[in-house]
Amino acid sequence: MTTKTTLEKPLRRRQQDVYDFVRLFIEEKGYSPTIREIAEGIMLASASTVHTHVNSLIRKGYLTQSSSGVRTLALTKKGKQPKVVTQAGILKWIKEKGNDHQHDSEIAALLIDLQESIQTGRIC
Template sequence: MSEKITKRQQAVLSAIEDCIREKGYGPTVREVCQALGLSSPSTVHVHLRALEEKGFIKRDPLKSRSIALTYPLDFDEESVVNVDEPNFEKVISVPLVGDVAAGTPILAQENITDTLLLPTDIVGDAPSFMLSVHGESMIEAGINDGDFVVVKEQPVANNGDIVVALIDDGATVKTYYREADHIRLQPENSTMEPILTTNCSICGKVVAVFRRL
């Protein structure tokens, strides 16, 4: 087995091994949390997923005690632990929002297509959601077609904030400006005109951008 694992993944693997040696079967996620002194099951889920993808464990999603090793207990996993990792102690569960129909709340159940675990070191721990960006209206702010923005939920914004706003046609990502008798939603693309409106709802402020390579 040649895949490398991180020190934290090794700690999870060792906790699984210890449970199997002691009890004859694998631990639950909560038991792994307790063994490692962690308070968040989400953190353990991230490491278990990585270990499963690298071929060290296998799981049955329909069973709580389904964590099993794919190698004999005398296997020396120390030989494959060489990788440093960021200190992502905590993660947050963030809903991924698909296309938003006009007139529906952005986090309505029918708009949520998936849920992702993201490290709070990057996105913070405030309630947030992710949205896929369509179009090129924000390219001069470094937000491209197909990118995913992480949006901190908040109903207000300051001038210059990049926000997700609900207008008549649905959700849009723009730079926010409150002016004399209207709100200007400014595209960051010099070829496009701003949206001037007196009727929009601020869903939140963009705090991070993720991009597929």
């Protein structure tokens, strides 16, 4: 039985590690990881320990599991966090877009200027 106090408790460090791994895995690959993939991803030797953390995340409302099969974990609205834009992410995007727009000199110039502005600190 899940009580209100269980739902309101903050995640423990390892629970947060498991949740973050699952969230990033789903965002990157489009499907959920297996228990063993989670264990390897957060460097835990015991799949049983990961299973305990996953069950805690389900009880706390951060994850759901549609059945007892593999790759059935899903994020809930409670656990979803807004995507954070980092300077490294923007620079990676600029590099990718710069390759797409090599023939369009105006766009390439804007992307180069944006990249220099970020790297020099004019844009934080």
